[in-house]
Amino acid sequence: MMVDCLIVGQGIAGTVLSWELQKLGASFVIIDREDPRSSSRVAAGLYNPITGRNMVKTWKADAIFPILEPYYEELDQALGISSLHNTGIYRPFFSNEECNDWQAKWSSDEYSAFIKSVRGISIDHESIIDPLGGIMLRQAGYVDLDKLLTAYKKWLVAKGMYIDGLFTFDELSISEDRVTYREIQAQCLILCEGVNGGSRFFDWLPFTPxxxxxxxxxxxxxxxxxxxxxxxxxxxxxxxxxxxxxxxxxxxxxxxxxxxxxxxxxxxxxxxxxxxxxxxxxxxxPATKDRKPFIGRHPELRNIAIFNGFGSKGVSMAPYFAKEFSKHLILNRPIDKEVDIQRYYSLSS
Ligand SMILES: Cc1cc2nc3c(=O)[nH]c(=O)nc-3n(C[C@H](O)[C@H](O)[C@H](O)COP(=O)(O)OP(=O)(O)OC[C@H]3O[C@@H](n4cnc5c(N)ncnc54)[C@H](O)[C@@H]3O)c2cc1C
Known part of the structure; x- marks a missing residue:
């Protein structure tokens, strides 16, 4: 079998990257050993544009979030499921100052797209403690990853693009223009192994699980x-x-x-x-030292690549970077320097 890309791992990373590759007309096969304890299967699947103790916009939120809900809607529609729940996220206030701050930010260009409402009084729910009101975020909710991954796997299996089992590096051979794994020949091997990501070829990348x-x-x-x-x-x-x-x-x-x-x-x-x-x-x-994903090609083995390191934000970050990386792989477009593993090439030996 000859394909453009051989992908290892069908968590959210392998799923969205392969989806983007097929949109560009590239052929691929995914090898995955489904594991109920893998990060994507366990995750709550939240996407939230304003996070942290200090409630700031997440990194690249203005680029990442506008494409997010349409992206999962598109996947849901193609697979005939509903994994996207654009519920909004409600955060109770602990002080009047917080409320005043967010009232002001609500009308600012920086934050208005992500705020549905700011209220200074409780929503009056019998079990929710919010005497000072709270903020309701939009472009926020969750994706049922277990449902999405299961449906996508079924879709892959029906198209003969899924191999169930453990990928072992011993069975891989690499030449200048291709990789060969068992009967599969591919122009490129892409590792989307989640927390196993530092296993081979990329053990020099500073993962911090x-x-x-x-x-x-x-x-x-x-x-x-x-x-x-x-x-x-x-x-x-x-x-x-x-x-x-x-x-x-x-x-x-x-x-x-x-x-x-x-x-x-x-x-x-x-x-x-x-x-x-x-x-x-x-x-x-699969978190990383600088909290940015690990995306790109191996410094010497150019037909081996990694798409990993999404930490606690796989749902929101993976679609945006899958679009970017698939264009790099197929159309040779550049990768954002902040996520390109080139930033750590000096650590590889
Ligand atoms: C408790 C918890 C809560 C979380 N909550 C959220 C959240 O609310 N929102 C959010 O965005 N993120 C959340 N995350 C993080 C999110 O789960 C990750 O960002 C994301 O799932 C990483 O996806 P991945 O595809 O890179 O890795 P994984 O999900 O680990 O997928 C890797 C896949 O590759 C397979 N694999 C690995 N090696 C091999 C091999 N050699 N051969 C065959 N198959 C292989 C694995 O079995 C697995 O199927 C949470 C994580 C945890 C643990």
């Missing part, structure tokens, strides 16, 4: 937006919610008991309803 834990809970409270302040609560319907996430600088794949305490404590600041934990989940985010 960050563990995350979240919980599925049952709760009687009904609301149709994401509640978020220090912790998020995503309504999934039928009395179910998802609560997360922790950030830990270790890669041990187990749910720590302290995580449940931490999430419940943080939630109790903004939510009074009873919750019953039904599932505890853990995963490792």
């Amino acid at each position: 960050v563990k995350g834990e979240l919980m599925d809970v049952e709760s009687s409270a009904e609301f149709d937006f994401i509640l978020n302040r220090g912790v998020f609560m995503v309504p999934l319907g039928n009395g179910k919610c998802r609560v997360g996430s922790t950030y830990r600088k270790n890669s041990e794949m187990y749910f720590e008991s302290a995580a449940e305490t931490e999430l419940k404590e943080k939630l109790s600041v903004i939510y009074t309803g009873e919750i019953g934990v039904t599932k505890r989940k853990v995963g490792i985010r």
Whole structure:
């Protein structure tokens, strides 16, 4: 079999990159060993243009967010599913100053596109603690990644473009103009392995994996937006919610008991309803030292490339950079220097 690109990994990165490649007319095959503990399968899938303790616009938000919801709508339509939930995100205020600040920003060119409303009084929900009001963000919500990845895999399988199993580097041979893996010959090998990303060829890239834990809970409270302040609560319907996430600088794949305490404590600041934990989940985010993705070609083996390092923002960043990187691979367009792994070439030996 001859293809333009052989892709390893069908998390959100491999999914959107391959989708963009086919739009450019490139042929590909994906090898993936589906893992329920992989970052994309565990993730809550939130996209949020204004984040952090200081509530600032996320990096490249003005470029990344306007294409985001149309992008997932397009995928949903092609696959006949609804994985996109553009619910908005509600953040209660802790002070009147916060409220005044955001009232002013609401009419500014910088922030208005991302703010649906700013209110100085509570939304008056029986279980939400917001006596000083809060801000409702737009271009914000979540993508059900498990649903999206499962549907996309089915689509790939039907087209004969998915190989189920573990990719092993021992079976790979590389020549100047192609790579060969078993019976597949490809012009380019693209590694989208998530947290395994530093396994071969790219072990010099400074990955800094960050563990995350979240919980599925049952709760009687009904609301149709994401509640978020220090912790998020995503309504999934039928009395179910998802609560997360922790950030830990270790890669041990187990749910720590302290995580449940931490999430419940943080939630109790903004939510009074009873919750019953039904599932505890853990995963490792493929984060990077400078918090920018790792995208580009190997410094010497030019037909080997990486598309990885999306950290805690795979849902929002991967589509934008998949568009850019597919154009680099197929049309030889330049890559944004901030994400190009060229910035770390000096670390490769
Ligand atoms: C608890 C938690 C909460 C999160 N919440 C959010 C959120 O709300 N919003 C957000 O944007 N991001 C969130 N993230 C981060 C998000 O999950 C990542 O940014 C994203 O999923 C990374 O996708 P990926 O495709 O690079 O990697 P992965 O999802 O890890 O996918 C890699 C795929 O490659 C496969 N693979 C790897 N090596 C091989 C091999 N040798 N052979 C075959 N297959 C292979 C894996 O099995 C997997 O299927 C969260 C992460 C965690 C852990």
